[in-house]
Amino acid sequence: MHLVFVGAHPDDETYASGTIAKYVANGHKATIVHATRGGKGHWDVPTQELEEIRTKEMQEAAFVLGADVRFLGYEDASVPDGDELRETLVDVYRELKPDIVLTFHPLVWRDDHRRVGQAASDASLKASLPLHETDLPAHRPEPEIFFFGAPMTKQEPDVYIDVSDYMEQKLESFKKHQSQWQDWGKPKEEQGDYLERVVEWYTHRFREYGRQCGVLYAEAFISKSGHRFAHELLPVRR
Numbered sequence: 001m002h003l004v005f006v007g008a009h010p011d012d013e014t015y016a017s018g019t020i021a022k023y024v025a026n027g028h029k030a031t032i033v034h035a036t037r038g039g040k041g042h043w044d045v046p047t048q049e050l051e052e053i054r055t056k057e058m059q060e061a062a063f064v065l066g067a068d069v070r071f072l073g074y075e076d077a078s079v080p081d082g083d084e085l086r087e088t089l090v091d092v093y094r095e096l097k098p099d100i101v102l103t104f105h106p107l108v109w110r111d112d113h114r115r116v117g118q119a120a121s122d123a124s125l126k127a128s129l130p131l132h133e134t135d136l137p138a139h140r141p142e143p144e145i146f147f148f149g150a151p152m153t154k155q156e157p158d159v160y161i162d163v164s165d166y167m168e169q170k171l172e173s174f175k176k177h178q179s180q181w182q183d184w185g186k187p188k189e190e191q192g193d194y195l196e197r198v199v200e201w202y203t204h205r206f207r208e209y210g211r212q213c214g215v216l217y218a219e220a221f222i223s224k225s226g227h228r229f230a231h232e233l234l235p236v237r238r
């Protein structure tokens with residue numbers, strides 16, 4: 001089985017990193033695909049330098065999870081709407097042959113995230129159509145799509161994955177995105193306990209999902225098809 005995560009920026013996978021780690025720990029393959037290298041995600045660091053930093057952070061974060069990484073080469077904050085990204089993802093699916101895709105819900109507010117989520121969702125049908133010709137053969141069956149980012153959509157999650165045993169890995173991977181967990185504009189000596197507060201906020205979210213489904217820590221998703229349950233997404237031991 002192959003799980004493919006489709007995001008916009010390095011660190012987007014932190015929404016679902018426990019599920020990725022759990023999936024890999026159970027003998028499956030995972031690939032994290034990001035549309036950009038996040039070159040606009042800082043106040044002080046110039047784009048090219050930032051892209052290099054965030055590429056390295058992403059590779060280290062993925063290594064902790066046991067996942068592969070690839071970047072689609074779009075510009076941060078300018079991910080294209082519509083056909084272009086969808087066609088790119090058609091070929092990504094045809095090449096990687098995912099069984100499961102995790103991505104943003106198309107109703108989230110941030111444009112890069114929304115566009116990635118919409119294209120990742122729409123590309124799954126198109127990638128499966130043999131008469132839609134590209135350089136690669138059609139990928140069938142369509143992967144099952146799960147949206148994360150439920151708090152931003154006001155929609156109720158219908159799939160919870162218990163990640164209690166993967167929290168250590170999840171946090172270690174999260175912390176690799178050092179450039180993002182800083183109080184931008186403030187010098188190093190004035191950062192104080194900023195990182196600790198970010199980690200506490202991050203941990204709290206998954207403790208809350210855990211509470212909702214009766215485990216210690218969980219990640220929550222909305223299934224596109226609506227007829228899959230957690231045990232079918234991850235038919236594996238703990």
Ligand SMILES: [Zn+2]
Pocket residue numbers: 008009011012113
């Ligand atoms: Zn993002």
